[in-house]
Amino acid sequence: MANSEDKFYKRRLRTSYISVVVSIALVLFMLGTFATMLLQAEDMARQIRENFTFTVLLKNTSSEGDVRQFQKELELSDKVVGTDFITKDQAAEELEAELGEEFVEYLGYNPLSDVIEVHMTSEFVSSGDVEAFEAELRESGLVSDVSYDPNLLNLVNDNIKRIGSYLLGGAILLIFISIAMINSSIRLSIYSKRFTIKTMQLVGATKPFIQRPFMAQSVKLGLIGGLIASALLMLILEFGKSNFSTWGMEATPKMMAITVGGMILFGAFLAWSCTFFAVKRYLNLKTDDLYR
Template structure:
């Protein structure tokens, strides 16, 4: 009999409820939104990688001297349109001999045997700064470089940059739209889970009101527990995401290169904070509802 009495008291302790289902539901919802957040981060990194690989081929005049070539390189690297990575301009020199060797390796045919000479030219490959990647700006950059003495021709894949930018813009709009929908769904899921969990406490809340307890006194233990449970749900979701990330990195080659560790861990922190905040305000909303209900409405 004493055991049953203790069990009953534990069930009726103010602020306690069946939180396992709440934490599980919140963790699952936060895991989904964290997974999508990871996808957005990966997409942004992939976007940067794609844009960083837009190149121009600068072909030089034949029999150009090394001094002339150095002057051309210096003029190009001092321009705003060239991409600079870690303080180093993205410019690569490819000699005509290297180009011929690469062509032979790719095709398996040695064109110098029947031509008797190497018709290729020395070339510079430059990567373009993101702010100069529209078709009009690339055309302007092409004109600037071709005006340099010693430059024979500048080529690039026309409309590639515009096509990439257009497709990436569409993708960004779609991802943001889906993210907003997911946030709303997560809010509803966590809010409903907490509301159902607090439903079992409605008569205890009424009893506390009848003995003169203030609303702030009744709300406090529920709100404190909601912060803890929400943060725990975010921590569980972050742990699941980390495990999934490690597994994906081991299975998919090159995936880790698209990940920015600082942003990934910032996302985990955001999930913990988001879980705590959503749980807190959902609990506050539910508590205010039950505190204002009449006895008939409670039944």
């Protein structure tokens, strides 16, 4: 009889642990997926900003040596990611290919200018100091004009900020939901052991002594849930990379390290904190209140 009861309680305990691990794993998987989207969105925003181009038109009187020196100075600036030098002959060939007409031969000369396309850093493009940089470029004796689309720049920055706000709000909401769900699962697990907790307290065990095994077990369950969630997330990302590579969505090793590490640590910490408060609650309850 005692043996069957032991088996029954062990089975209930195992079921309780499995329920907690599954809850933690599913919640962390959703949270990790959202975190990956956030990091990917940030990387895409950086790429979009760095694709924004300043077209610097050079004077026809500029020597090749001066132009190369000017280009090198631009590339050394902490505001610039890179530059591309396009000669007026290259520009003419590209334009003729687009138009389908040889306008240089028709005009008898090439009306275009040598240009340097300047790609700015993401931080600088979003800072709003673009006009100051334009004025700085125009001060050079080699520059005849600077061309860029300020309306497009403002539109890009506004949309990136708006999308970032939506994603951040969604992440905060998801964190609160995950805390509530994991806390509920752990409290149910601790509830089934409330009489054990109170019995240990009645025979003289101190609160830290009673809490210690529960805390250690909860951290273990949180780590297991985090590892399961991380494995699921990596499988999903690998599947997406193999089947939807044309979308350009690929998690970098750094991104995966941040996401996986964050999931595991968050799972362990959340399980530990929820267990701490749940056990503390039953330690502070009177014996009669355990039956309610």
